[in-house]
Amino acid sequence: MIDFQNRVFTAFIVILNCKFLYTIVAKVNLTPSLVPAVVNAIMAKFFVVRALFESREGPSKTFSWFAMITSFILTSVSIILIFLRLLFHAGSCFIVTHRCCVSDMFRLAERLVHLLN
Amino acid sequence: MLVDGKPLNSGFQKGTGFVQQNDNHLPTQTVREAIEFSALLRQPREFSKAQKLADVDYIINLLELDDLQDAIIGFPGAGLGVERRKRVTIAVELAAKPDLLLFLDEPTSGLDSAGAASIVRLLRKLANDGQAILCTIHQPSSLLFESFDNLLLLTMGGSMAYFGKIGEKSGRDSHHVRAYFEQNGAPPCPPTANVAEYILELTAGDRSGTVNWNKRWSSSIQAASARQAIEEIKADRLKHPPTHDPREEREFSASLSTQIALTTQRLFVDMYRDAAYPYGVLFSNILVGLVLGLAFQRRPSCSFALRGLLTELLQIWGTE
Numbered sequence: 205m206i207d208f209q210n211r212v213f214t215a216f217i218v219i220l221n222c223k224f225l226y227t228i229v230a231k232v233n234l235t236p237s238l239v240p241a242v243v244n245a246i247m248a249k250f251f252v253v254r255a256l257f258e259s260r261e262g263p264s265k266t267f268s269w270f271a272m273i274t275s276f277i278l279t280s281v282s283i284i285l286i287f288l289r290l291l292f293h294a295g296s297c298f299i300v301t302h303r304c305c306v307s308d309m310f311r312l313a314e315r316l317v318h319l320l321n
Numbered sequence: 322m323l324v325d326g327k328p329l330n331s332g333f334q335k336g337t338g339f340v341q342q343n344d345n346h347l348p349t350q351t352v353r354e355a356i357e358f359s360a361l362l363r364q365p366r367e368f369s370k371a372q373k374l375a376d377v378d379y380i381i382n383l384l385e386l387d388d389l390q391d392a393i394i395g396f397p398g399a400g401l402g403v404e405r406r407k408r409v410t411i412a413v414e415l416a417a418k419p420d421l422l423l424f425l426d427e428p429t430s431g432l433d434s435a436g437a438a439s440i441v442r443l444l445r446k447l448a449n450d451g452q453a454i455l456c457t458i459h460q461p462s463s464l465l466f467e468s469f470d471n472l473l474l475l476t477m478g479g480s481m482a483y484f485g486k487i488g489e490k491s492g493r494d495s496h497h498v499r500a501y502f503e504q505n506g507a508p509p510c511p512p513t514a515n516v517a518e519y520i521l522e523l524t525a526g527d528r529s530g531t532v533n534w535n536k537r538w539s540s541s542i543q544a545a546s547a548r549q550a551i552e553e554i555k556a557d558r559l560k561h562p563p564t565h566d567p568r569e570e571r572e573f574s575a576s577l578s579t580q581i582a583l584t585t586q587r588l589f590v591d592m593y594r595d596a597a598y599p600y601g602v603l604f605s606n607i608l609v610g611l612v613l614g615l616a617f618q619r620r621p622s623c624s625f626a627l628r629g630l631l632t633e634l635l636q637i638w639g640t641e
Contacts, residue, residue, distance in 0.1 A: 249598045271580035279588045
């Protein structure tokens with residue numbers, strides 16, 4: 205069972221990474237995956253700022269390529285850190301406040317379904 | 322090309338502004354933010370921040386952007402209109418303090434007649450304010466054409482057909498251009514006709530005939546006097562002692578720390594206003610967390626099993 209879980213997880217990771225790689229290298233969507241919305245959001249943001257840099261701000265020496273990439277790294281890292289803290293907090297609150305086991309949750313879900321029917 | 326009788330150096334790039342034909346801006350910035358960003362990064366670092374921000378206020382006022390200063394620039398079609406975007410582009414370039422020259426690449430293209438008139442009126446205002454402006458223009462109406470002081474007319478292939486004053490006084494007539502072409506064998510221009518159209522038809526249109534306007538210009542009295550005037554200016558400027566321009570020594574006007582601080586600040590504001598990327602990150606974090614949690618759920622939590630889990634993790638990363 206656990207072996208099966210690992211295989212599924214590996215397939216998921218491969219699809220996820222292929223999506224990233226192919227979108228970055230070939231700029232076309234070659235693999236179907238779960239995350240087009242995520243990738244498109246990241247790519248779109250970078251492309252808009254890079255296009256602006258290449259057409260106007262780079263040639264007019266407003267700021268350097270190094271500054272642009274650094275700003276992307278700084279914003280991305282801080283966004284990840286903020287969400288990490290948020291999700292960790294939410295997760296730990298969930299564990300502490302819900303002391304029931306999985307079977308309890310199932311029973312709860314069954315009762316809910318029964319109520320809805 | 323010479324500036325003050327000396328060849329161009331790297332200071333020339335910082336002393337000029339180039340208003341591109343397609344108005345490129347970050348869609349989430351407001352008008353004031355875009356102008357401030359340009360002023361803080363492109364003006365020499367010797368100026369204080371207060372001085373630069375005072376310049377921004379002045380430029381916003383000059384380009385009549387007061388009521389638009391907190392508007393989001395947006396995309397073409399969803400945001401500022403074409404003429405307003407053009408004004409923002411001019412303001413962004415002006416914020417860099419182009420003390421030598423402001424280039425404009427077809428500023429009236431794609432604008433309606435009212436928009437074009439408004440842009441040229443603002444350029445006239447800037448010129449009266451002491452700003453040197455160089456502008457390419459196609460098919461101008463006579464009103465726009467007569468707003469300019471001097472004309473450099475290029476024929477097909479880029480050779481010169483006329484260089485000099487348009488009229489006695491800008492905004493009034495185009496007497497000089499008209500007189501030059503009429504003296505050189507062109508059919509007389511009717512007084513009500515658009516002089517810009519008249520000379521374009523003569524030099525590039527069907528009525529150009531056999532006259533080579535480039536050769537005729539080279540041998541004309543007007544060309545000779547223009548050349549002489551340029552030589553006089555060159556000799557006059559060379560007499561001045563060379564001025565030291567600190568901008569020549571640096572590649573970027575602002576220091577690297579200022580560049581990083583301002584670009585990062587801009588990107589944070591951009592991410593806040595257009596939050597698809599942060600939400601994408603949040604979404605993918607939840608998704609990956611869920612998948613990881615499900616893949617490794619119900620593992621015994623002794624250290625031996627943990628080691629097994631670590632090797633499995635490494636295997637998974639290895640197979641990527």
